[in-house]
Amino acid sequence: MNRTTLSLIAGATALAAVTGFASLNAPAASGDNTAKAATQQPVERTSLLCPQPSTSEIAKTSYTSYTPVTQGAADSGKAELQAAAVESADSTSGKKAGKKTVKPALKPAEPGKPATGDGSGAEPPALVGTAEGKFAPGWTVQETTAVAAGTGRGLLGTNCTAPDTEFWFPGVSTATGRTDYVHLTNPDDSAAVVDVEMYGKDGTLKSTVGEGITVQPHASEPILLSTLASGQQTDLTVHVTVRSGRVGAAVQALDDKIGGDWLAASTDPAGSLVMPGIPKDATAVRLVAFAPGDQDADLKVRLASPSGLITPAGNETLHVKAGMTAAVDLGDVTRGEAGSLVLTSTGTSAPVVAALQVVRGKGSKQEMAFIPATSPVGARATVADNSSKGTTLALSAPGQSAQVKVTASAGSEGGTAATKTYTIKGGTTQDVDALVPAGLKGTYALTVEPVSGGPVYASRTLASAQEGVPGFTIQTLPDDRGTVAVPEADQDLSVLLKK
Secondary structure: OOOHHHHHHHHHHHHHHHOOOOOOOOOOOOOOOEEEEEEEEOOOOOEEOOOOOOOOOOOOOEEEEEOOOOOOOOOEEEEEEOOOOOOOOOOOOOEEEEOOOOOOEOOOOOOOOEEEEOOOOOOOOOOEEEEEEEOEEEEEEEEEEOOOOOOOEEEEEEEOOOEEEEEEEEEEEEOOEEHHHHHHHEEHHHHHHHHEEEOOOEOOOOOOOOOOOOOOOOOOEEEEEOOOOOOOOEEEEEEEEEOOOEEEEEEEEEEEEEEEEEEEOOOEEOOOOEEEEOOOOEHHHHHHHEEEEOOEEEEEEEEOOOOEEEOOOOOOOEEEHHHHHHEEEOOOOOOOOOOEEEEEEEEOOOOOEEEEEEEEEOOOEEEEEEEEEOOOOOHHHEEEEEEEOOOEEEEEOOOOEEEEEEOOOOOOEEEEEEEEEEEEOOOOOEEEEOOOOOEOOEEEEEEEEOOOOOOOOEEEEOOOOOOOOOOOOEEEOOOOEEEEEEEOOOOOOOHOOOO
């Protein structure tokens, strides 16, 4: 084959790789050499990884899976979550043992209806999931754990993540009373090699322990962050990079006094960031930011409130030194109203990553959660495991006004889907009354789709009291990556193969 043919094949392969598990189907050839603009097509395969939920004997964990009905998706397919299992050599025969055969923890029956599974029990494992065909576009899985007492007690939730090669986690800590783990899960048949770096207020925490960590095939490794460097620091940023292979990564933060939750990765470093959906009754909000480049970052700090963008008194700006983590206490910045934090660079375009630690309650009845900087909703975003009570959907349009369509799915055990359109004024955040399916039984999913206007950022707060403590968890709603751009080429590749 000549260079032109190889370039075309390489381009198609690269496109499929960039979209994770998106499959590229070549359109029918017509004989001419014109290339049409790319079209959005439903993805055909998706992978999600769920970290080990808890080692507490009193923890109760549930999983909720949901795939929105997507126009143009395949007519058939399947999806399932299975326990991560290590492939190992058989010590007696010397033959390689296969992956352990276990019953799926969760296996959805159809798109448009949530499926639930129970992850409770003694030391439940991490899960590796794959969806194909009609189940792949926008597949979302929520892991929710309730812990009644002990370190990290409260409500812990996370969206199971797609495998990747780089993650940023501003907001971790190795301070007294805090126990943070970064969970690394490998979905593939070969081992992954991972580096974990930490950055504090004075820069890199020197350590070789976090270099070259091996994560075995179909396995998960929880790494206690305090073992990677000496000393205790309240505000740290963790950078996970993969030398070979892919992993899913999430941080579990457990506190002796204010509960625990999962910290999802921040969106990619950027000059402007949004952290949507600070609860209106938040009693303490802490902003943690990190500048990964070689330039300092000067950030304007604003709150998108229900009435517009406002500047928190005394915290108008934040200076972040290059390679260092900066933090600031914003107190009860929302003052009883819905809000989203908006960071924009001033003077320089140095990129940053950021996250918020949010606390509700007072005294001995406090609980914490995290809001990492996130990307806009995009074409569509979905969050699973909603209930008729305790669910709050926050929508923010920090720039132009926007109109969005929100759909509440059918319930996992019954109910009829419902849809409503909302208008969000520019520069504001609104806590909307979470739509509930008629005749709801079980749990349901919420899907957000922009209709018109500027970018929209969203998050969902799930609240449930745990032994009198206001337990809650917050999940952001970035684009669900249900479609992939596929170029339409009418060129007959067989002509090139003959050259």
